[in-house]
Amino acid sequence: MVIKNVKALINDGGFGKIEEVLCDDGKYYARKTFCPSSQFISNPTLCATLRQRFIREVKTQKMLPEELFIPIVFEDLTSPDPWFLMPIAEDVYINEISMCKHERRLPKGLGDILNSLEFIHNRGLIHRDLKPQNILYHIGRWKLADFGLISQDKEILSQTITTSHNALGTVMYAAPEQIKDFKRVTPLADIYSFGAILHDIFTDGSRVPYSELSGDGEIGAIIERCTKNNAAHRFKNVDALRKRVLYYLSKDSIKTDEAGDEKWVQLIRKFDTWDSDLFENFVFYLKRNPRSRDILFEMGSEIIDFFYALDKDLSNELSIIYCDWVYSRAFNFDYCDVIIGLIFKIYEKTSDLEVKSKAAISAAELGRSHNRWYVMGYVIKMAGKAIDEHLAFRISLELELEDQNIENFKRCARGINLSINSYHPIIKETLSR
Ligand SMILES: Nc1ncnc2c1ncn2[C@@H]1O[C@H](COP(=O)(O)OP(=O)(O)O)[C@@H](O)[C@H]1O
Numbered sequence: 001m002v003i004k005n006v007k008a009l010i011n012d013g014g015f016g017k018i019e020e021v022l023c024d025d026g027k028y029y030a031r032k033t034f035c036p037s038s039q040f041i042s043n044p045t046l047c048a049t050l051r052q053r054f055i056r057e058v059k060t061q062k063m064l065p066e067e068l069f070i071p072i073v074f075e076d077l078t079s080p081d082p083w084f085l086m087p088i089a090e091d092v093y094i095n096e097i098s099m100c101k102h103e104r105r106l107p108k109g110l111g112d113i114l115n116s117l118e119f120i121h122n123r124g125l126i127h128r129d130l131k132p133q134n135i136l137y138h139i140g141r142w143k144l145a146d147f148g149l150i151s152q153d154k155e156i157l158s159q160t161i162t163t164s165h166n167a168l169g170t171v172m173y174a175a176p177e178q179i180k181d182f183k184r185v186t187p188l189a190d191i192y193s194f195g196a197i198l199h200d201i202f203t204d205g206s207r208v209p210y211s212e213l214s215g216d217g218e219i220g221a222i223i224e225r226c227t228k229n230n231a232a233h234r235f236k237n238v239d240a241l242r243k244r245v246l247y248y249l250s251k252d253s254i255k256t257d258e259a260g261d262e263k264w265v266q267l268i269r270k271f272d273t274w275d276s277d278l279f280e281n282f283v284f285y286l287k288r289n290p291r292s293r294d295i296l297f298e299m300g301s302e303i304i305d306f307f308y309a310l311d312k313d314l315s316n317e318l319s320i321i322y323c324d325w326v327y328s329r330a331f332n333f334d335y336c337d338v339i340i341g342l343i344f345k346i347y348e349k350t351s352d353l354e355v356k357s358k359a360a361i362s363a364a365e366l367g368r369s370h371n372r373w374y375v376m377g378y379v380i381k382m383a384g385k386a387i388d389e390h391l392a393f394r395i396s397l398e399l400e401l402e403d404q405n406i407e408n409f410k411r412c413a414r415g416i417n418l419s420i421n422s423y424h425p426i427i428k429e430t431l432s433r
């Protein structure tokens, strides 16, 4: 790719600059070029390390899926000032923060950010520089960018991390352990930064760097939990954090105003005291009162474990009610990720083929109707090549019964750039008829 001209400077950071450039394919891109500021140029050893870090940044970013991260379209890593091209992002998360405050609405994109974060954490990586400036909007999603500090190489990090935090004002988002002891930094440092972003959104955002943060009400409690000084007291991972945050964001749409509902909501919160009689009453209540099913927003992974240990048959009945509820209700876009976690939990927990196939079918409906990439991946997992032949048969049967379900399965595969070949051969055959 040849650069025809530089149209504008987008950003000039301490280590590199971002420019809008026109290339010989007639398109505009964002080019990031390694270009340490004058304060570093006088130190050639540091510059060499920074250059190495930049190259690692590019190599890492290239391996990440573009559904969750800003992709790299072209790179030149051999030039003395290495550079790479990205698509031009449509927006930066700082703007979403000020817009949602201005319009007095809930923020968009928190689910996207958590998915990107979970992806790297699951692979043993830590972003280390999570902040609104490094979250960009591209083709319908908020994606993480700027992997300058993602390097796992302690040597490189030790020489550059404090410099970069000071140079770039990241102090407002970095966890306390990031200045004290960079070696012991874990993914919980990113959880701290996420808490600082919530602090920007839900409070006036004024704070002392590296301190414990808080705010009002339930979201305040979430911010506190994210930003504990002692990392061991924070949410233990993205999954636990996601549940709390997305539940908070969806709450307004939850309708549990039937007279008996509140009683059940309170009881579910003390689920570990239940016996099978109470459990049976609960299942009976949900069957008799379909309009009360939003109580199911209270469900969680530990509750499913507890119920399955208490009574398998009742749990299977409850699971079917749960799957039907998911099939027929619309959810907050981000909240789908919590729901699919529970659907998958049910799928794994049960040995009943009807429950398993209902779980897969409702997952496909959820994924298709909300166009949620994260959910679609689970559908492939639940109906993929590795599943048991009897289950594949059972899912196929459900598919045959409803054209809508066939369409959903096809759309889920297409939605994540796969084809029906990714499904179990028996299911594939049903889908290709
Ligand atoms: N692909 C892009 N499209 C548009 N703007 C971008 C893009 N990449 C970065 N930027 C802008 O440039 C800023 C700095 O980019 P970043 O990669 O974070 O560099 P640095 O390492 O200097 O922080 C970002 O906060 C964003 O505002």
Ligand SMILES: [Mg+2]
Binding pocket: 133, 134, 146
């Ligand atoms: Mg940045």
